[in-house]
Structures are given as structure tokens and as C-alpha cells.
Amino acid sequence: xxxxxxxxxxxxxxxxxxxxxxxxxxxxxxxxxxxxxxxxxxxxxxxxxxxxxxxxxxxxxxxxxxxxxxxxxxxxxxxxxxxxxxxxxxxxxx
Numbered sequence: 001x002x003x004x005x006x007x008x009x010x011x012x013x014x015x016x017x018x019x020x021x022x023x024x025x026x027x028x029x030x031x032x033x034x035x036x037x038x039x040x041x042x043x044x045x046x047x048x049x050x051x052x053x054x055x056x057x058x059x060x061x062x063x064x065x066x067x068x069x070x071x072x073x074x075x076x077x078x079x080x081x082x083x084x085x086x087x088x089x090x091x092x093x094x
Contacts (some may be wrong), residue, residue, distance in 0.1 A: 009021070009024075018073060019070065019073060019074050022066050022067075022069055022070040022073070023070065025062075025066040026063055026066045026067060026070070029059045029060075029062045029063045029066065030059075030063060032055075032056075032059045033056050033059045033060060033063070036052045036053070036055050036056035036059065037052070037053070037056050039052050040052035040053050040056065
């Protein structure tokens with residue numbers, strides 16, 4: 001993982017451990033997406049580019065899996081995501 005894990009799992013309470021693991025999984029997958037897309041942009045071989053972009057898409061699915069479970073387990077996250085969406089909608093209205 002390119003990002004440094006911002007927390008030490010052994011210091012997290014049992015109550016919050018699963019949410020932290022899900023968030024770290026999301027971070028790892030986002031790192032992987034960035035890495036594969038950057039490598040694809042630099043790759044010379046068209047097949048290598050195609051494979052790297054396919055893998056990046058698969059990582060996006062993994063983000064979705066982690067996020068879907070996070071949203072089932074963390075209702076506050078659901079509320080805050082909705083607030084963020086509303087702010088974006090307001091700021092991008094024309």
C-alpha cells in the first residue's frame with residue numbers, strides 16, 4: 001500500500017475495529033486504482049495498458065464492496081455522505 005496506514009489497529013477498540021478495517025481497505029483499493037491508472041498512462045504496450053485498466057476497474061469494484069458494507073454498519077457515515085452530496089449539488093447548480 002502506498003499510503004501510510006494512519007492508525008494502529010491494536011489501539012482501536014473492539015467496538016470500532018471493523019469500521020477501521022473497512023476504511024483501510026478502501027484506502028488500499030484507492031491506492032491500487034491510482035497506481036494501475038498511472039502505470040497504464042505510461043505503458044507503451046497496448047495490451048499492458050488494457051490489462052492495467054481492467055485491473056483498476058476491478059479495484060473500483062472492491063471499493064464499492066467495502067463502501068457498501070461500511071454504509072450498512074455506520075449510519076453516521078451514511079448521513080455525512082448525504083450531506084456531502086447535497087453540498088455538491090448546491091455548488092454545481094447552474
